[in-house]
Amino acid sequence: MIVINLDVMMAKRKMSSGELAQRIGITQANLSILKNQKAKAVRLETLDAICRNLDCQPGDILEYREE
């Protein structure tokens, strides 16, 4: 399964959910869906905005784990 390590990166960059949501242009509810592994797909556009604002690579956020 694909795990989204958004919490880890946000903690490293000391950025709150509200601030990140505002910067990448999505609602806090949608950011929460991403953080809680409820999302079924992530748009490249969203991933691009996350990476730009958290100054990281997609691999820092997305991780593959055996189920």
Added chain:
Amino acid sequence: MSTERSSGNIIRYTKIATIIALVLVVTGDVFGYIITEYISRVWAERSDTFAIVTLSVVYYLGTVGAIVVFINLYRLLNNMSKDIVFDVRNTKLMTIIGITCIFMGIDCVAGTVAWFGTIYMAVVCFFMMLVVFCVKAVFEKAIEMKEELELTI
């Protein structure tokens, strides 16, 4: 005329047609004893008690099924007019309609012991059941796609 307004009108007209059909079925229930006797004597050309009683039972069971179908169809259309389209509630209503069609089909098949003509109604019921279950499968797929789209961030 916009597509949204046109589909809204279609739903409204179908709701009116459903109410009229429901009223007709209830009226048919009230005069059921006359209708079944007419069917038995004129169409089936049988005036024995067995034929009249059997056709009466088949007729009344059939109208109960029709009432269930029309009520659930009205509820389905009502949901659609409230913009609740691809929803689990609608697929449940379709399941009820489909299962009722099966029962009505079986009821009509049973009616052939008195008059073979009911087999045509049975064919219509089973065909309706297939159509309803096909539409239900399409709705289920649409619900799945909608959920996927909603969870795409």
